[in-house]
Amino acid sequence: MLDLKFIRENSEKVKEAIKNKREKLDLDVILNLDEQRRKILLEAESLRQKRNEFSKIIAQMKKEGKNTDKEIAQMKTVSDRITVLDQNLRDVEQQLEQWLLRVPNVPHPSVPVGEDESANKLVKEWGEIKKLDFKPLPHWELGRILGILDLERASKISGSGFIVFTGKGALLERSLINFMLDLHTQKHGYKEIFPPYLVNRDSMTGTGQLPKLEEDMYLLKNDDYFLIPTAEVPLTNLHRDEILKAEGLPIYYTAYTACFRREAGAYGKETKGMIRVHQFDKVELVKIVEPQNSYDELEKLLQNAEEVLQLLGLPYRVRLLCTGDLSFAAAKCYDIEVWAPGVEKYLEVSSNSNFEDFQARRIGIKYKPTPNSKPELVHTLNGSGVALPRTVIGILENYQTAKGTVVIPEVLRPYMHGISELT
RNA sequence: GGAGAGGUGGCCGAGCGGCUGAAGGCAGCUGCCUGCUAAGCAGUUGUGGGGGAAACUCCACCCCGGGUUCGAAUCCCGGCCUCUCCGCCA
Numbered sequence: 001m002l003d004l005k006f007i008r009e010n011s012e013k014v015k016e017a018i019k020n021k022r023e024k025l026d027l028d029v030i031l032n033l034d035e036q037r038r039k040i041l042l043e044a045e046s047l048r049q050k051r052n053e054f055s056k057i058i059a060q061m062k063k064e065g066k067n068t069d070k071e072i073a074q075m076k077t078v079s080d081r082i083t084v085l086d087q088n089l090r091d092v093e094q095q096l097e098q099w100l101l102r103v104p105n106v107p108h109p110s111v112p113v114g115e116d117e118s119a120n121k122l123v124k125e126w127g128e129i130k131k132l133d134f135k136p137l138p139h140w141e142l143g144r145i146l147g148i149l150d151l152e153r154a155s156k157i158s159g160s161g162f163i164v165f166t167g168k169g170a171l172l173e174r175s176l177i178n179f180m181l182d183l184h185t186q187k188h189g190y191k192e193i194f195p196p197y198l199v200n201r202d203s204m205t206g207t208g209q210l211p212k213l214e215e216d217m218y219l220l221k222n223d224d225y226f227l228i229p230t231a232e233v234p235l236t237n238l239h240r241d242e243i244l245k246a247e248g249l250p251i252y253y254t255a256y257t258a259c260f261r262r263e264a265g266a267y268g269k270e271t272k273g274m275i276r277v278h279q280f281d282k283v284e285l286v287k288i289v290e291p292q293n294s295y296d297e298l299e300k301l302l303q304n305a306e307e308v309l310q311l312l313g314l315p316y317r318v319r320l321l322c323t324g325d326l327s328f329a330a331a332k333c334y335d336i337e338v339w340a341p342g343v344e345k346y347l348e349v350s351s352n353s354n355f356e357d358f359q360a361r362r363i364g365i366k367y368k369p370t371p372n373s374k375p376e377l378v379h380t381l382n383g384s385g386v387a388l389p390r391t392v393i394g395i396l397e398n399y400q401t402a403k404g405t406v407v408i409p410e411v412l413r414p415y416m417h418g419i420s421e422l423t
Numbered sequence: 424g425g426a427g428a429g430g431u432g433g434c435c436g437a438g439c440g441g442c443u444g445a446a447g448g449c450a451g452c453u454g455c456c457u458g459c460u461a462a463g464c465a466g467u468u469g470u471g472g473g474g475g476a477a478a479c480u481c482c483a484c485c486c487c488g489g490g491u492u493c494g495a496a497u498c499c500c501g502g503c504c505u506c507u508c509c510g511c512c513a
């Protein structure tokens with residue numbers, strides 16, 4: 001959420017951002033409501049002031065045994081007017097709130113303006129794409145041959161877009177989770193969290209999934225709980241409505257969770273294999289930092305995520321998203337994409353974003369730069385470090401051999417009871 | 424799921440319907456004093472919003488939302504959360 005004052009004073013800039021992010025929103029409605037609000041507020045507050053003054057007078061008169069009928073009758077009409085104004089104010093503020101939640105964050109100046117994916121800027125390519133002397137198989141073939149992936153039974157017990165890992169496949173999944181968590185906690189200084197997978201509506205609104213993306217979320221209607229689409233939601237909301245101490249910043253959190261996405265409207269796209277699924281595992285990174293550091297922190301966050309792929313020896317590229325591809329709440333975002341030779345595609349495994357104070361304002365995370373200063377909003381960031389099924393795809397397809405076996409990357413072997421190859 | 428207790432400022436804790444943004448204590452900050460430390464004395468310390476160039480000023484907030492009243496932290500209704508006991512359960 002943007003600051004109403006900021007919107008008032010920078011309306012052209014915000015309109016530009018709405019356009020570049022391809023959102024549809026009439027900002028004038030908000031500016032109008034804002035004006036109404038302040039007008040009502042002015043009248044209501046001056047009436048309140050009057051009422052407070054008379055309240056004291058009435059109390060004093062009663063003490064002195066004077067008749068207060070006239071004053072009370074007068075205040076009755078004042079109170080009635082206040083009631084009406086309050087009702088109006090409530091209506092206006094409710095509308096305003098609903099509109100404000102739909103205003104996207106303003107992209108950082110370094111973000112390229114563009115319509116869609118094609119305008120994203122390539123910033124890095126890492127690793128070598130190996131030349132194979134055989135035709136690489138897609139992961140679903142490898143998974144079937146090796147007996148580690150059972151997509152048929154997954155769709156029997158749940159439906160399409162679900163995965164069953166079996167045997168060493170399950171072990172590989174678990175090993176990757178542990179490897180990543182160890183890397184981030186031991187080497188990069190993140191604190192490990194194990195949060196709930198079900199969160200309430202406030203949390204989903206706080207990080208910006210709601211109201212815009214409600215259709216993409218799994219909702220438990222009986223209890224109004226949402227299944228988290230990413231650990232970003234519980235992690236960033238941990239400090240909702242808190243004022244943090246400056247010396248406690250930056251905060252680095254990492255968590256493994258399952259993630260749940262309906263992928264509504266995505267049917268027909270990447271339905272084969274496990275490129276796009278409704279439930280997947282992910283290790284997430286979240287940072288809460290002082291505003292002046294947030295762009296340095298973004299670069300470091302990106303490096304932390306990249307290191308996962310470097311250690312796994314998977315070729316990848318990094319792209320800076322253009323305005324049209326940038327998510328609603330983000331000011332700047334780098335995607336990391338792993339090369340998958342079996343499907344001959346780059347697959348997005350990590351998205352690293354700086355939200356500046358956009359989420360912090362929604363959920364009320366502030367800090368005091370010095371013990372005596374006024375609270376200021378923090379900046380929040382998050383990145384995937386990294387998402388699993390596609391990383392597994394990367395491993396299977398990149399490390400496959402002509403015999404149809406898959407070599408296990410060195411760093412994972414200690415986690416896999418020393419297994420060096422899936423046969 | 425059943426029965427009970429409770430939710431007040433950074434923390435502890437008081438609060439007859441008006442004089443309470445809220446006693447008192449602790450912690451923090453600022454002065455004074457003291458050869459360090461500790462103690463002592465005085466002052467000060469919440470958040471959000473409106474108006475103002477500013478000094479400043481006004482309004483709201485005692486879990487949340489309604490209501491009663493001229494006036495509510497204080498009364499009434501609904502909700503959420505915490506704790507204790509019983510039941511059920513991986």
